[in-house]
Amino acid sequence: MALRTTITERQRRLGVELRKLRERAGLSAVEAGEFIGMGRAHLSHVEGGRTAIPSDSLRTLCQACGCTCEPYIEALIRMSENTGKGWWSAYRRRENQSALDLAELEAAAATIRSHETLFIPGLFQTEDYIRAILASVEPVRSTVDDVTAFRLERQSVLTGEAAPTVHAVIHESALHMHFGGADVMRSQLVRLIELARLPNVTIQVIPFRADAYAAFSGPFLHLAPALPELGTVLLDHPAKALLLRDPDDLAKYQAMFDRLERCALPPIDPTATPESHAARDSLGLIQHILYAL
Missing domain, CATH: 1.10.260.40 (lambda repressor-like DNA-binding domains)
Structure with missing residues (x-):
């Protein structure tokens, strides 16, 4: 044995x-x-x-x-x-186990629900945005290159053969952060609008003016395979990621995401005409922020 x-x-x-x-x-x-x-x-x-x-x-x-x-x-x-051998295997000597686990969980997921308050979700980040975030915490260039390449490769799950349904609820504060400057943020916001065109991607924004805000626990990621009871909730922590598997925890975060969805503006609809959305939906708010950059 x-x-x-x-x-x-x-x-x-x-x-x-x-x-x-x-x-x-x-x-x-x-x-x-x-x-x-x-x-x-x-x-x-x-x-x-x-x-x-x-x-x-x-x-x-x-x-x-x-x-x-x-x-x-x-x-x-x-x-x-499952052998666990996916594209992430090539990063075993360069990435920590938590990152490798996340990539495998994403690859096995049927649904991914994400809530972020200060950052754009990792699956949606542009290369320049990733590098801007890492520049302040990773002084070694080779480490920045590895983490950036790994995060960009994670995004292949969005358009794969068995692509999961991805629903992200992002607080407006994340859209105003100037990581890397105005040009980087402008490209990042345009990227959000482009990704919303994918049939399996839904993006909503919670505005500052929201009447109620349910995410008292902060950002989280809820990943579920075809059998939801085998899902996992991931909470980021400076030391290491915290993974929750208990059925009560899964139910709690599912209910929390449902509340967040109700707090948020209607999803980005790139096909909508300017007259139909103005600043009253997620697309209108993002375009308003883009105009101000």
Whole structure:
């Protein structure tokens, strides 16, 4: 039994789900392991994400724990069979594990919901905007180049074969930040309007004049695969990203995003005529800010 030296979020999440199934069934690690010919220590390593579990053993274990939800079982099997080798693998020596996990979560997502207060969401950032942000915190040029290249490559998920539905709610304050100067921000705002033309992308802006503002917790990213209960909420932190998987947390942030959506102006509609939007929707507000730059 080979143990992994690095555990990805996908591997960790699979182990968490299997442990939850076992504990709900009231089985000890020894009892559950007997169904699939694993000792207690071996199953403990599986639940910790430190080693793999064969697909047939995973299905048997789910059935032994009384799980009859086939979509859930199939989702776990896909997680176990996934090699985790995507474009992000080339960055393993240059990016931290949190960034690699985010790229893999985005690649597996069916829906991505993003809320930002001071920054444009990473999936929408232009190269100059990225470099302007990093210039103040990353003094080493090679690091800036690597992070910029990685973030730009993440954006390929927006137009891939199985592109997720992406919904971003951005506070107006993020549109007024002058990272890199007026020219950089002007190009960034135009980029938002261009991305809104994609059929899978929805962008809304919460104006300063909003009556109520629900994001008391700050920025967050909610990523969900085809089975929403296997979703993840990501909270940025200066030390490391915080990942939430608990069903109550997922429900809380889903409800919070729903409130944010209601607080925001109507989505950007690049096909709208100037007369139909003025400054009363997200496109009108962005164009108003563009005019002032």
